[in-house]
Amino acid sequence: MQRRIVSLWFPRLAAERSLRARPVDAPFALSLFDRNSERIHDLCPRAESFGLQRGMTLVHARSFCPGLLTRAADPDADQRFLRILARWATRYCPWVGLDGRDGLFLDITGSAHLLGGEEPLLGDIRARLARAGLSARLGLAGTPGAAWALSHFCEGIAPPGENLSRIGSLPLSALRLADQTCTSLERLGIATVSDLHNLPRATVARRYDPDVLRRLDQALGAVGEQISPLQDAPGFAARLTLPDPIGLLDDVMAGARRLIGHMCTQLDAAQKGARMLRLTFRRVDQENRSVELRLARPMRDPDRIAALFERGVGAVDAGYGIDMIRLEAVEIEALGMRQLDRAQNREKDSLDDLVTQLGNRLGLENILRFQPVDSHIPERSFTLVPAAGSRPAPAWPSRRPRPLRLFAPEPVIASGAGGHQGMEPPSRFRWRGRFLTTIGAEGPERITPAWWENDDGWRGGLRDYWRVETGEGRRLWLFHTPQAPRAPGWFVQGEFA
Amino acid sequence: MKTCRLHESRFRTRPASVRFDCQKKPVQQTMSLKFSSAFPLKKARAHEVCGDGALAFAAISAGLCEGAVVWVSEHRQPVVNPEGLFAYCDPGRLLVTRADSQLNVLASAETALRSGAAGLVVAELGGAIGLTEGRRLQLAAEAGGTTALLVIPEGAGSNAAETRWRCTGLPPDTGGSSDLPQRQNYPPQNGPDSTRWRWSLIKNKIGTLSEWIVGWDAAAHRIIVVSEAGG
Structure with missing residues (x-):
């Protein structure tokens, strides 16, 4: 089957992300401190019409456009947003990779017919992104290189086998070459992709770095190019299959302890802590029984987790016996190393364990703490927040005498x-x-x-x-x-x- | 140690039929019990309190204990107001637990007592509890080394409790006439707080019963005994 790749380019990703959060009705730009001055990182089309461009210093830009509204750029948040978009794009195909800082590659081989063909698929992507307030440029071709060239330069679809005819007339920078290489090739009169393709390969290889031919071959499909899909978030689960069914509480807990110990080692290596765990027992009659444990605080201490599981495991009906135990961390949170402390931590840990125990009976939302609120209305001067995940109020403000x-x-x-x-x-x-x-x-x-x-x-x-x-x-x-x-x-x- | 031995021998010699009716019989007060031997409450035991001033008793006990305080109640809205609690105890130490039934109140209280993480567990009970429940709480308190205080309605409670108190508020000046001049200094400026309670010890496993009139010294953060009401 012919590979079909969509290249999705967001030309104004940063500005549109910021405008999605807080829209403004004025020329708008994002600024970033770079090379000793505040410069424009990204901007909206209205600001561009004043003659502004990326990389311009903000002082310069303001002289062109006094009404310019600016906000600070946050490139890390933009990258997180791009990852969210990549996850969203898996609705079209399972294979989605990042392309630089503002694009995506979708390998839609074999999945275009699900939306009625390639044209409707691109139309659907475009419509959904437009509704989300994002402008996108799309290119579809047999190779990532050709799709990239189409999305960045002329948009459209290159039918199978027509890569060269569609991108042949595009400038050399469509091949993802360095600016310097493009300039030196253009000085020789080689302005388009087809010009480069018509040159004898040996002379190009001798005079330019191998990247030039590699990029050309990638665009035309002579050399393969991988799309690396995003890594899934690490899952933490462990399973124990038994040759004979077990049913005594001590035996089941021994098995569960082994799984908990194993999982805690994994969590420790990843610097994570479990917030919610599920222990599933498969009985010999193929029924499943599960016990859930919600923890007041992320945790990866095997002994404490095992002790907290004991009450739930005791209530499980083992039937004719259990032959598989599976432990899964449903919710995990980051949990760094912690300095050991003689007294304080132990006291706090035991209180957190108590919150967990009570929370598993009554629900964690019913274990609460008082927090002061700055209000003079008596019934509004305090609030109750869940004890899990909150600190006690450091100092309660002293106010006028109030009834108990x-x-x-x-x-x-x-x-x-x-x-x-x-x-x-x-x-x-x-x-x-x-x-x-x-x-x-x-x-x-x-x-x-x-x-x-x-x-x-x-x-x-x-x-x-x-x-x-x-x-x-x-x-x-x-x-x-x-x-x-x-x-x-x-x-x-x-x-x- | 002495009282303990005494208590055991007394227990052994007492006939089984009269073991549990000590609260009905007026006990002969031969010697007065010292307040300091009855309050603060004995640790790792279950105590009960009833009466109008029960909440204040619980708040003062919470203020005098160390560590976190678990406050278990059946109500959706907290009965205790943290602003008012502030005079007796830091509200930040409280862990308010809302249970949906008395069964869950008792179970949560037992869990909290057994874990030993808190210094005091206050349970507000809406109805009477039997000997089994009371004894379980007492055993849990001993196992975790945590004090339990059950706020009970008048006349409820179980015989398993170590002590039972009845707390009622008193008018500012007992025996005074009703045409006292009204005080107009609000809020009170460092004046002595007029809050007075009558705290009656109506059940005591290891000693005699007694009654005191007490007040709260907000500045020193302690209870002051105004008078030994005696018998």
Whole structure:
């Protein structure tokens, strides 16, 4: 079967990636510090129409185009984005390789008919990329070299066997030759690919470096060229097949320990830690039973992982016996070397293990920690975050005295004197079916609602809070709403210890 | 050691039928129990607390223990307000665990106690627990060397607990008339905090029962005994 290669070139990858994240309506360019000055790394067509070009210093560019908007370029992020695009391109064919810093090669041999042929395939790529806000140039030919030449110079499809006729009229730089080589060949009057092809090979080989003929042969298919697909992310899994089925917990755990030890060695070599593990048991009746373990922190300590697995493994029904055990790290995270420490780490490790154990019973999202929030609204001044993956708040900000128990405001029925104008709390009131007598009050502390937040609970306007000590021994946090749209009233929102 | 031996011999000589009804009988107070021997709570044991001020008791116990505090409750929203907790205990030390049933509260508390990673495990229980559950928690506390504190409703609790406390708030000045002048200094400026509780020890496995009126000294971060209420 004839090889068919698509070359995909993103002429403005960096600028379009940045614009995808935050679009702007102005001439736009990315700048990068290079050769002692800020220079244009990439730019949009509108900026190009002002006469700007890549490599120009930013000061120079601004004199051409005063309204130029610039952002700092991030070449590493661009490369990551290109890898994402490469992964996306596997929807067309399984064999996708990177081409330099701004292109892809797709080996679509045998897969073009899935989208109805080569033309529809290119149309589909173009449409999807256009929808994603990326401009792309496409070339399709029998060799990567010819496809590259087409995508960079004239776009289009070279039918099988017509490589030379399609790219023959293109300039020499279409052959991916160094600029210097192109210039010296052009000085001899050799301007196009077909000119070079018509020269006697021996004279070219003698006078120029071997790259010239190699690139020509690669483009025309005389010499093969490999496309290296991207490496898959490393997977961590281990399997143990047994000659006879086992069923006792100790035996199964011994097998599991062996797998865990093996996997931890692999993880250690790759400087990774497992975040979620799955242990699958295949029983002799071909049923599978799996145990999942979510860890509070990436980990690769075999003993601790084995101990955490014990509860789940104990609950597995072994049936007539288990003859295969498979351990797989479903989620992995980077985990570097760590300095050993006598006391601190052990204490922290045991707490992380506890979070894991509790999390496997209740779900890791139910093991939480308090974190302070900078808000004067009492019920918004803290938040709960999952304990897995968060650090304890280093220092809790010291604020005004607040009740130990906070609940939704409950209206009280004032029955005694006072409390009319909200100047002082009622001397007697009824709350939760009990009559309480005020014998001391401190206040008011006025808290105004956060107008920028839409909070139904604060519809009543500002609140005057009082600490009220009752003769019955309860210390309550009452508030009065002088601005309430209906009748102003007294509410209990919390209870001090 | 002495009390331990004493306790064992007493246990042996006591008839089985009256072993568990000590809380119903008013115990004759011959000698008063020292507060410092009952509080802070004995480590690696399960304790219970009930009453209006139970949450404050738990918060103070959390502030006085070392290490992390695991707070297990059945509620979706936390019952304890970290801002209010701040006076007694650093809220950053808390690990709030939300369970969906009392069974899971008990199981999580047992796991946390057995692991020994925390200094104190507070479990808020909505209903009564039996002797089996209480004893399991007690065994887990001993195995992990962690103190357990169960916040229970009035009248619930199990006989396996080491101690049981009833905490109620007290009006600022006991015995005072109700027409006290209202204080208008808010927030209180370094004045003594008027918070007073009556802490009654209503069950004690290794000693007599007693009752104290205590207050919280926020500056020194400790409990002060206002008066030995005695019997």
